[in-house]
Amino acid sequence: MVSEALAQTLKTFDPHRHRLVALTGAGVSAESGIPTFRGNDGFWRIGSRDYQPQEIATMETFRQYPEKVWQWYLYRLGLCRSAAPNPGHAALAAVEAHLKDRFTLITQNVDGLHLAAGNTRARTLEIHGNLSYLRCARECTPGITPLPLPGTRRDRDTPLTEAEAAQLHCPYCGGWARPHVLWFDEIYNEHYYRAETALGAANRASLLLVAGTSGATNLPNRIVYQAARRGVTIIEINVAPSPFSRLVTGSPGGGFIQAPAGEVLPEMATLLSGRNSG
Numbered sequence: 306m307v308s309e310a311l312a313q314t315l316k317t318f319d320p321h322r323h324r325l326v327a328l329t330g331a332g333v334s335a336e337s338g339i340p341t342f343r344g345n346d347g348f349w350r351i352g353s354r355d356y357q358p359q360e361i362a363t364m365e366t367f368r369q370y371p372e373k374v375w376q377w378y379l380y381r382l383g384l385c386r387s388a389a390p391n392p393g394h395a396a397l398a399a400v401e402a403h404l405k406d407r408f409t410l411i412t413q414n415v416d417g418l419h420l421a422a423g424n425t426r427a428r429t430l431e432i433h434g435n436l437s438y439l440r441c442a443r444e445c446t447p448g449i450t451p452l453p454l455p456g457t458r459r460d461r462d463t464p465l466t467e468a469e470a471a472q473l474h475c476p477y478c479g480g481w482a483r484p485h486v487l488w489f490d491e492i493y494n495e496h497y498y499r500a501e502t503a504l505g506a507a508n509r510a511s512l513l514l515v516a517g518t519s520g521a522t523n524l525p526n527r528i529v530y531q532a533a534r535r536g537v538t539i540i541e542i543n544v545a546p547s548p549f550s551r552l553v554t555g556s557p558g559g560g561f562i563q564a565p566a567g568e569v570l571p572e573m574a575t576l577l578s579g580r581n582s583g
């Protein structure tokens with residue numbers, strides 16, 4: 306599936322000299338059964354009974370209807386907690402184990418599946434947050450804490466119980482806690498979303514792998530366009546062409562692979578590890 310030219314790029318990646326950054330999106334978790342955002346059954350196409358999807362994921366809606374917003378995130382959490390990492394996740398964990406500090410994973414996914422597959426917290430930048438965590442909505446403290454609920458499967462319109470609502474409050478000020486995810490009416494920052502660290506890692510990369518993202522969000526766009534301007538090798542994996550596909554084809558030694566991430570990433574991990582026979 307990986308062309309001979311791209312295989313050559315991967316085989317010549319020097320684990321003692323080069324740095325690899327992987328940028329992932331919802332397509333990487335699609336093979337674990339988690340809907341993407343903009344696909345036909347995507348989260349941003351199917352909302353809840355009362356809201357259009359993109360209205361739910363805002364601070365403005367949360368301020369007015371915190372229970373409704375939480376009910377939707379608990380539905381998504383249930384989907385994520387019942388999913389398991391797929392071979393694409395496992396491959397990226399293997400690449401990190403091989404490259405160690407010469408690897409950084411920048412993920413837009415909030416499902417925690419990269420961590421579950423074995424990528425380390427230190428080298429995984431969850432730039433859109435993680436559904437398994439919450440924080441004070443008023444920011445009375447800057448802390449991020451694990452969600453104190455099991456995250457079992459539920460329907461998207463199942464209301465919160467009183468007991469659940471009680472758990473979703475800040476233990477310090479008593480106000481609502483919020484999901485630790487970036488919303489549409491908010492901006493990236495370093496403290497919660499590691500935005501500067503992500504840009505810095507991308508600026509030092511010699512090879513950028515972009516997998517399973519439609520390129521619709523701001524920071525991933527900056528990462529890919531900055532890398533292209535620096536003349537970095539970029540390889541994209543996606544089941545369909547994205548706004549990045551033409552750009553990556555013009556990068557030195559880079560290119561676009563139209564195939565599922567769960568099939569291509571394991572092949573790439575083998576080529577990077579030098580364990581391939583060819």
Ligand code: OAD
Pocket residue numbers: 329330331332333335336341342343344347362413414433487488489516517518519520521522542543544545547564565566567
């Ligand atoms: P999207 O739903 O926008 O795009 C998913 C991409 O994955 C598409 O380009 C698909 O073609 C591709 N894809 C689907 N299945 C695949 C597979 N098996 N292998 C490879 N590619 C596959 O999801 P994202 O790009 O991740 O942000 O969306 C970015 C952000 O937009 C999300 O993190 C979310 C959303 O608003 C926040 O919630 C802050």
